[in-house]
Amino acid sequence: MKPAGMSELVWAAVLVFVAAFLPWMVNGYWLSIGVTAMMYIALSTSWVMFSGPTHYISLATGAFFGVGGYLVGAGMSDYQQSFWLMAVIAPIVGAILAALIGFATLRLSGVYFVIFTLGLAEMIRNVVSWVQNNFLGSRGLYVLTDFRDQHIYWMLLAVAAVVYLLGWFISRSRIGFALRIIGGDETVARHVGINTATAKVILFTTTGFFAALVGAIIAPRWSYIEPNQVFSPQLSFLVVIMALLGGAGRLWGPLVGVIPFTILWEWVAIQFPNQSTLFLGLCFLLIVYALPHGMVGRIEELRARMRRGA
Amino acid sequence: MIRRSLMKIAAAGLVASSALVASAAAAQDVIKVGAIAPKTGPLAGGAVVTQWPNVQLWVEQVNARGGLDVGGKKMTIELIEYDDKTNPGEHIKLAQRLAEQDQVDFIVAPYGTGFNIASAPIYGRYGYPMIAVSAITDKMEELTERYPNLFFTLGTTTAFVDGVKEILVEQREAGAIGNEIAMVNVADAFGIELADRARELFTEAGFELVYDKSYPLGTPDLSPVMKGAKDSGAKAFVAWSYPPDSFGLAEQAIIEDLDVSVYYSAVATSFPAFSGAYGGKINNVLGAGGTNVDDPKVAEYRAAHLEVTGKVPDYWASANTYAALQILEQAIEGAGTLDRDVVTQYIKDNSFDTVMGDLSFENNVSHKFWSVGQWQDGVFRGVKGSNVDGAVPVRLKEGWAE
Numbered sequence: 001m002k003p004a005g006m007s008e009l010v011w012a013a014v015l016v017f018v019a020a021f022l023p024w025m026v027n028g029y030w031l032s033i034g035v036t037a038m039m040y041i042a043l044s045t046s047w048v049m050f051s052g053p054t055h056y057i058s059l060a061t062g063a064f065f066g067v068g069g070y071l072v073g074a075g076m077s078d079y080q081q082s083f084w085l086m087a088v089i090a091p092i093v094g095a096i097l098a099a100l101i102g103f104a105t106l107r108l109s110g111v112y113f114v115i116f117t118l119g120l121a122e123m124i125r126n127v128v129s130w131v132q133n134n135f136l137g138s139r140g141l142y143v144l145t146d147f148r149d150q151h152i153y154w155m156l157l158a159v160a161a162v163v164y165l166l167g168w169f170i171s172r173s174r175i176g177f178a179l180r181i182i183g184g185d186e187t188v189a190r191h192v193g194i195n196t197a198t199a200k201v202i203l204f205t206t207t208g209f210f211a212a213l214v215g216a217i218i219a220p221r222w223s224y225i226e227p228n229q230v231f232s233p234q235l236s237f238l239v240v241i242m243a244l245l246g247g248a249g250r251l252w253g254p255l256v257g258v259i260p261f262t263i264l265w266e267w268v269a270i271q272f273p274n275q276s277t278l279f280l281g282l283c284f285l286l287i288v289y290a291l292p293h294g295m296v297g298r299i300e301e302l303r304a305r306m307r308r309g310a
Numbered sequence: 311m312i313r314r315s316l317m318k319i320a321a322a323g324l325v326a327s328s329a330l331v332a333s334a335a336a337a338q339d340v341i342k343v344g345a346i347a348p349k350t351g352p353l354a355g356g357a358v359v360t361q362w363p364n365v366q367l368w369v370e371q372v373n374a375r376g377g378l379d380v381g382g383k384k385m386t387i388e389l390i391e392y393d394d395k396t397n398p399g400e401h402i403k404l405a406q407r408l409a410e411q412d413q414v415d416f417i418v419a420p421y422g423t424g425f426n427i428a429s430a431p432i433y434g435r436y437g438y439p440m441i442a443v444s445a446i447t448d449k450m451e452e453l454t455e456r457y458p459n460l461f462f463t464l465g466t467t468t469a470f471v472d473g474v475k476e477i478l479v480e481q482r483e484a485g486a487i488g489n490e491i492a493m494v495n496v497a498d499a500f501g502i503e504l505a506d507r508a509r510e511l512f513t514e515a516g517f518e519l520v521y522d523k524s525y526p527l528g529t530p531d532l533s534p535v536m537k538g539a540k541d542s543g544a545k546a547f548v549a550w551s552y553p554p555d556s557f558g559l560a561e562q563a564i565i566e567d568l569d570v571s572v573y574y575s576a577v578a579t580s581f582p583a584f585s586g587a588y589g590g591k592i593n594n595v596l597g598a599g600g601t602n603v604d605d606p607k608v609a610e611y612r613a614a615h616l617e618v619t620g621k622v623p624d625y626w627a628s629a630n631t632y633a634a635l636q637i638l639e640q641a642i643e644g645a646g647t648l649d650r651d652v653v654t655q656y657i658k659d660n661s662f663d664t665v666m667g668d669l670s671f672e673n674n675v676s677h678k679f680w681s682v683g684q685w686q687d688g689v690f691r692g693v694k695g696s697n698v699d700g701a702v703p704v705r706l707k708e709g710w711a712e
Binding site: 226229270 | 350352392393395396397398399400402403406407409410411423424427428430431432449452456495497498499502505524526527
């Protein structure tokens with residue numbers, strides 16, 4: 001277990017190192033696909049950190065992502081703050097919000113939790129619009145910086161690496177062990193003396209923190225923030241699909257899910273611009289039926305078969 | 311299936327990279343023009359009325375003429391179009407694609423304020439002249455300074471509110487309305503921005519907002535909003551609304567038989583579908599935009615639009631969108647080259663003969679546009695504008711009967 005875990009870390013470090021050179025290896029178009037992929041890698045990995053072991057399907061990513069993007073827009077546009085300050089504030093607000101929501105809802109389980117998180121992004125979008133409309137007013141939220149795609153790419157890469165490292169530590173810690181027991185059987189977990197609520201809230205807060213941070217980093221790329229677009233429920237679904245395609249059982253699962261999915265998605269968008277939503281639905285069905293444990297499950301199955309053959 | 315598509319991607323990559331090497335040498339007889347705008351998602355409804363048909367019309371007309379005369383050589387236009395799904399991330403990626411993979415010579419500016427601003431850094435980097443139409447903001451000065459290739463043609467937020475204010479002041483002087491105004495707005499970016507500006511300007515002009523409410527984007531039931539406006543007793547109703555709710559508000563006004571002399575709703579009031587839905591009931595309704603249908607140039611443009619695309623153009627930004635394409639066309643021919651820096655400079659220095667009349671830019675902004683129009687007997691005519699001819703007098707709203 002231990003040497004295997006270390007080699008996983010070494011591999012991750014090598015990958016991060018190689019990925020950092022992408023901006024010099026490809027043209028702007030592929031780099032912009034790289035930014036999208038890196039955004040989903042960071043979001044999906046942080047999603048897997050909580051939802052993987054606990055089996056709580058959260059559709060709240062869009063809500064925290066939106067809060068991050070929106071705060072950067074509002075702070076820079078309405079209060080003339082620097083991007084860096086807002087990029088620090090945004091994830092903290094995201095984390096506080098996630099903690100509050102966690103305390104209120106993580107006692108729910110199963111489908112009740114899924115439905116609540118689905119409504120959350122919509123609720124926060126409306127609250128934000130209401131506040132802006134009644135108390136702040138606005139001349140449009142502009143995020144004008146000199147960042148280019150490679151800068152955003154490197155920032156996202158750094159976030160993804162930190163998320164991975166944190167996930168690696170957590171899965172080897174007491175709290176990671178607790179989460180796996182919760183995922184197995186929550187009642188048992190409570191009986192053996194695990195404070196299930198605290199464990200879940202801590203992890204949920206972590207995912208909220210990172211989703212808001214990613215939203216904040218992406219904001220300069222969009223330049224103009226509209227609540228309507230930044231709180232997109234589609235984002236929450238895409239994160240879940242990519243994580244499941246990769247396999248939620250392993251921390252590196254999303255990595256093998258996001259990259260093929262992004263490339264495939266790009267191809268569909270260019271070839272069939274009018275049927276891409278249909279395709280998204282089909283992908284969901286296909287993943288659930290054909291890859292119940294994701295690509296990771298398939299890879300490990302293959303590895304086991306090869307070992308038996310040899 | 312997956313393997314095949316991956317192979318296609320690999321093949322496409324190979325083709326693209328070899329094209330990179332070859333393109334510089336190849337002699338060209340087509341001009342590649344890229345266009346990205348929504349075909350799906352929330353903004354698609356507006357883009358398929360205002361943006362896409364004009365792109366189609368322009369390309370067909372230019373090619374039917376044998377193409378553009380670029381320094382003595384006739385070149386036809388090849389259009390490359392993509393759907394951004396009303397998603398900024400998607401739009402940025404596709405803009406990169408146009409510049410790097412497709413290597414288009416010129417681009418059509420996107421649809422929507424946010425998309426124009428989001429893509430401006432990319433198009434700026436590659437030097438594409440970007441004549442924005444469907445982009446209304448009060449930040450033009452800062453934006454054009456930052457992106458010297460970006461041009462604006464449809465006016466500022468303040469200009470739109472000013473047009474409405476002028477009408478309200480005139481009607482107050484004429485005794486048709488009092489000091490009370492009922493105002494509502496959609497709680498989304500542009501709606502909030504307009505309402506915020508209107509609150510200042512209306513109050514400055516001595517008006518009292520006796521009813522001032524917002525509603526969330528996508529609200530299906532606007533009847534409480536309209537009931538509240540009716541109960542306020544104001545004789546003037548102003549709505550800073552978007553496409554779905556401009557329709558919903560008119561419907562509720564008809565149901566409630568809203569008793570006002572001035573009725574204004576913002577975006578999409580100028581769409582032919584608005585009159586199509588309510589016919590004579592919306593006679594004398596005011597809205598954002600306007601056009602001068604009596605101008606022979608406009609009449610000719612509208613006839614061609616209907617003939618080529620099978621659609622009636624809207625009575626606002628359609629003509630401006632077409633005018634922006636005419637500017638690009640005349641700048642390419644005038645500069646006699648596909649060199650984008652030369653063409654951009656040509657746009658800054660010259661005046662252009664378009665469907666909107668003679669257009670020129672002052673610090674990258676054109677100050678010739680309609681701000682308020684009114685449905686008068688089945689035609690949406692301009693009543694207020696900046697540097698435009700043919701404004702007709704405002705009529706009072708008299709009931710909602712057919």
